[in-house]
Amino acid sequence: MLANKRILLIVGGGIAAFKLPELVRMFRAAGAAVTPVLTRAGAEFVTPLTMGTLAGEEAHTALFDLTKEVEIGHIQLSRAADLVVVAPATADLMAKMATGAADDLASTLLLATDKRVLIAPAMNVRMWEHPATQRNMATLHRDGVTFAGPVSGDMACGEYGPGRMVEPAEIFAQVVAMLREGPLAGKRVVVTSGPTHEPIDPVRYIANRSSGAQGSAIARALAQLGAEVVFVTGPASVPPPEGVQVVRVETAAQMLAAVEAALPADAAVMAAAVADWRVAQPSEAKMKKENGGLPTLHFAENRDILAEVAQRRDGRPKLVVGFAAETHDVVAYATAKRARKGCDWIVANDVRPETGIMGGSENAVTLITADGAEDWPRMGKDAVAERLAARMAAAL
Numbered sequence: 001m002l003a004n005k006r007i008l009l010i011v012g013g014g015i016a017a018f019k020l021p022e023l024v025r026m027f028r029a030a031g032a033a034v035t036p037v038l039t040r041a042g043a044e045f046v047t048p049l050t051m052g053t054l055a056g057e058e059a060h061t062a063l064f065d066l067t068k069e070v071e072i073g074h075i076q077l078s079r080a081a082d083l084v085v086v087a088p089a090t091a092d093l094m095a096k097m098a099t100g101a102a103d104d105l106a107s108t109l110l111l112a113t114d115k116r117v118l119i120a121p122a123m124n125v126r127m128w129e130h131p132a133t134q135r136n137m138a139t140l141h142r143d144g145v146t147f148a149g150p151v152s153g154d155m156a157c158g159e160y161g162p163g164r165m166v167e168p169a170e171i172f173a174q175v176v177a178m179l180r181e182g183p184l185a186g187k188r189v190v191v192t193s194g195p196t197h198e199p200i201d202p203v204r205y206i207a208n209r210s211s212g213a214q215g216s217a218i219a220r221a222l223a224q225l226g227a228e229v230v231f232v233t234g235p236a237s238v239p240p241p242e243g244v245q246v247v248r249v250e251t252a253a254q255m256l257a258a259v260e261a262a263l264p265a266d267a268a269v270m271a272a273a274v275a276d277w278r279v280a281q282p283s284e285a286k287m288k289k290e291n292g293g294l295p296t297l298h299f300a301e302n303r304d305i306l307a308e309v310a311q312r313r314d315g316r317p318k319l320v321v322g323f324a325a326e327t328h329d330v331v332a333y334a335t336a337k338r339a340r341k342g343c344d345w346i347v348a349n350d351v352r353p354e355t356g357i358m359g360g361s362e363n364a365v366t367l368i369t370a371d372g373a374e375d376w377p378r379m380g381k382d383a384v385a386e387r388l389a390a391r392m393a394a395a396l
C-alpha cells in the first residue's frame, strides 16, 4: 500500500511515544521507507536506537551535526519525504509549528518542508483545552496541516478527556489515504452520510429511513480516485467503506461539529439525511407511562450543515454538493434548494415509495448545477457514486 513512499516521522516527547515502534512496523510492512527524527524530549521516551533499528535507517536527533549537514542537510531531509508525520505531537511542537519557530531539527524540518503534514496530538486534557493550544490548532488547520485525533480517553496522568493520541492503526490509515494516487490525490473531501438520531430521552430517539448506502458508496468512490475522505456518519445500517477516516456521530449537532472540525477541505458532499428538528429538551430520565397522560414533544430546528458550509466566508470548500429528496416537482424543488442553500450542485432524487430508492440499492438522480438539470438513468447506487466522483474530479 505504501510501496516507494518515504515518511518522515517526527517523534515528540510524550508518553504516547511508546506506541511509535508499532507505527514504524506498520509503515515498513506496507512497503514504506521511514526516516525517524526524535526531538530531545522524544528521545527520552523512545530511544533513537529502537526507532532506527525498526526503521532500518538511522534516527536523527540533533540539528547541528556538521558532517550530516553536509551529507544530508535538513532541507533535503524534509523534501525527500512524501509525507511528514508528527506523533506524538506535543503542545510544545504544535506551538512551534503554529509560530514557525525552528530551534531544533524537528521544528526546522517542519518549517522547511514542502510536503503535507499529518499530526497526531497527545497531551494532558487541560493542555489540549488551553486557549493557546486551541488557537494553535486553528492556525495549523488554516495552514493546511491534517490532524489525526486526539481522542478522549483515560490518560497516563490519571485524568480523562480529549488529548489522547489516536491508535497507530488510525494514523496508518490516514497516511495511506493521504498518499493515495489518482485524479483526486491530495484532495480532501468531507462526506456526510446516514440518518441522525435525535434523543427524546435516554432510551428513545427520532430517526429516519436512510441506510447510508449512497453516502458510503460516494465516500468509497472518492477514495478510489485518490481523495483523502473524512466520512462523518450517523448511525447507518450500511458499514463505512475501507480507507476513509470515519467519524461516528448520532445527532445533527454532533454532525455539524464533526464537519466543522474536518474543514478545511477541497470539497464536501452532504449525503446525510439530517433531522430537520430535534426535541428541544430531551428528558434526562426515561419518560414513564405511570406519570399519566400523553407526552408532548416540543421541537427546535437543527442548524443546516449544508447551508452553513456552502455559505462560509472563510475556508469554503471549492465544491459543495448537497442532496435533495423530493416526492414531486423534483427539478423545480431541487433547483430552488440549490439557490437557497448556496451549494454548487444538488443531487436530486425522487423518493416516492413506489420508486424503491430510499433504502434500496438503485438510484435515479438528477444533477442540478449552475448549467441546469441533467437526468441520469436509473442505476446502482455504486454506479451513481462513481459517476459523481468522476464529475467531482473533473471539476476540481
Ligand code: CTP
Residues within 6 Å of the ligand: 192, 252, 270, 271, 272, 273, 274, 275, 276, 302, 303, 304, 305, 306, 307, 321, 322, 323, 324, 325, 326
Ligand atoms: N442538510 C444538512 N443539514 C440539515 C438539513 C439538511 O446538511 N440540518 C443537507 C442534507 O444532507 C442534504 C440537503 O441538506 O444534502 C437536504 O436538504 P433538506 O432541506 O433537508 O431537504 P430535504 O431533505 O429534501 O427536505 P425538504 O424538502 O423538507 O427541505
